[in-house]
Structure formats: C-alpha cells, structure tokens
Amino acid sequence: MKVATTPKFRVGLPQKPGLAIQWGPIGDVGVFHEMTGENLRISGIVPQPIISCMAVMDYCLSQKKHIVSSFVKSSQSLTPDAMNKRDLVESVVRILGVNNTSKMNPSISLVELGIDSLMSIEVKTLVERNYDVTMSLQEIRQLTVGQINEIGESSSDNPSAPETATKIESEQGMN
Known part of the structure; x- marks a missing residue:
C-alpha cells in the first residue's frame, strides 16, 4: 500500500491520494494472534488491541500524510540481567x-x-x-x-530498554 500511495502523494493528486496505515502486530485477530495465542512483546512492541486500532482510525484518516503508523510500545523495561x-x-x-x-x-x-x-x-x-x-x-x-x-x-550488558507509549507517527520523506 505504501508503494501505491507515495507516487500519488508526490505529484499532488487531488484531496486524498491514498493512505497506508502501518499497524504493527494486532493482538486480537489475524495470523499473529492465531500463531501466538497470547500477547508477546516483540522488538519492544506489544500487539495492539483491535479496539485501539478503531480508536485511532479517525485520527489516521485526518492526517495530511500518506503513510502513518500506529503501534503500542512495551511498558516493560529490560534490565541487562533480563536480556541475556x-x-x-x-x-x-x-x-x-x-x-x-x-x-x-x-x-x-x-x-x-x-x-x-x-x-x-x-x-x-x-x-x-x-x-x-x-x-x-x-x-x-x-x-x-x-x-x-x-x-x-x-x-547482554548493553541492551536498549523500550519506552512506554502509544503513538501515532507520520512518516515524512518516504522514497
């Protein structure tokens, strides 16, 4: 979807040229949920509940960007001992x-x-x-x-600790 929206956005097609929403893992439905059956933290991101996706949908659709993302960062900090x-x-x-x-x-x-x-x-x-x-x-x-x-x-003595946040980011300058 990102590939389809970028050229339209660059040439300034009228109003909404298209929108790609990068959701990340969604925990309540789909392949991720079927494979894991539980909420796992992967790369500092936890699965986003479908209700959260629906809650930010209007916000995503109102952005003037053609690519946006929505994900939930993990609230668990990792210590060096925990990340071995x-x-x-x-x-x-x-x-x-x-x-x-x-x-x-x-x-x-x-x-x-x-x-x-x-x-x-x-x-x-x-x-x-x-x-x-x-x-x-x-x-x-x-x-x-x-x-x-x-x-x-x-x-293991220098891992990055993920931050706690729910965030929507707009990507700029996409190729």
Missing part, C-alpha cells in the same frame, strides 16, 4: 514459530529453521535495536543458534 543470550534465542525462535528449544542443535541455521523474508527483517530489527549489532538480511538468514547465543552473550 537465552532471551535472544527464545525471541528469535518465537519469531520463527518454533516451540521446543530445549534440544535445539546450536549449529542449525535460521534458514534450516524456516526463516522467511519478513521473519528476517524482524530478527534484524531485534538484534539491531536490543543488541546494537548490524547485519545484512543474508547474514541474518545464515546465523546459527550458537551464533545467536554468542550475540546475546557478548551484548
């Missing part, structure tokens, strides 16, 4: 939809665990935001469980 290598592995395998991590081979790669492009972006965001490690999507796909442990272990 085990938490990173558990977060990554949760993104992949893997349930049993107790007997996971450390040499198995994320590709072998079935990572797709959207999951790769989620893992990349998680690693960059919480562990200050920058990697390409291809490098993310080739990571092994053991390497993820190493990232969590080496960076």
Whole structure:
C-alpha cells in the first residue's frame, strides 16, 4: 500500500491520494494472534488491541500524510540481567514459530529453521535495536543458534530498554 500511495502523494493528486496505515502486530485477530495465542512483546512492541486500532482510525484518516503508523510500545523495561543470550534465542525462535528449544542443535541455521523474508527483517530489527549489532538480511538468514547465543552473550550488558507509549507517527520523506 505504501508503494501505491507515495507516487500519488508526490505529484499532488487531488484531496486524498491514498493512505497506508502501518499497524504493527494486532493482538486480537489475524495470523499473529492465531500463531501466538497470547500477547508477546516483540522488538519492544506489544500487539495492539483491535479496539485501539478503531480508536485511532479517525485520527489516521485526518492526517495530511500518506503513510502513518500506529503501534503500542512495551511498558516493560529490560534490565541487562533480563536480556541475556537465552532471551535472544527464545525471541528469535518465537519469531520463527518454533516451540521446543530445549534440544535445539546450536549449529542449525535460521534458514534450516524456516526463516522467511519478513521473519528476517524482524530478527534484524531485534538484534539491531536490543543488541546494537548490524547485519545484512543474508547474514541474518545464515546465523546459527550458537551464533545467536554468542550475540546475546557478548551484548547482554548493553541492551536498549523500550519506552512506554502509544503513538501515532507520520512518516515524512518516504522514497
């Protein structure tokens, strides 16, 4: 949707050229809810209740921007002790939809665990935001469980703590 609205917005088509609302995870309905069945915090964002989406809909529609986002940031602060290598592995395998991590081979790669492009972006965001490690999507796909442990272990003393907020942001200067 973002791709469809940007060119129309740039050339100034009349009134409403289109609107893309980036909701983030929605907790009450859809694939995310069906897969998890619970409210999980992923990359500092918690699933947004559908009632919250409906509450901000008018606000989103009244914006003069063509791309807006609505998400709920986690209210839980992470301490260095809470964000360790085990938490990173558990977060990554949760993104992949893997349930049993107790007997996971450390040499198995994320590709072998079935990572797709959207999951790769989620893992990349998680690693960059919480562990200050920058990697390409291809490098993310080739990571092994053991390497993820190493990232969590080496960076566990400096994680980022998510803020508490419900927010609507307008994106400017989108390409």
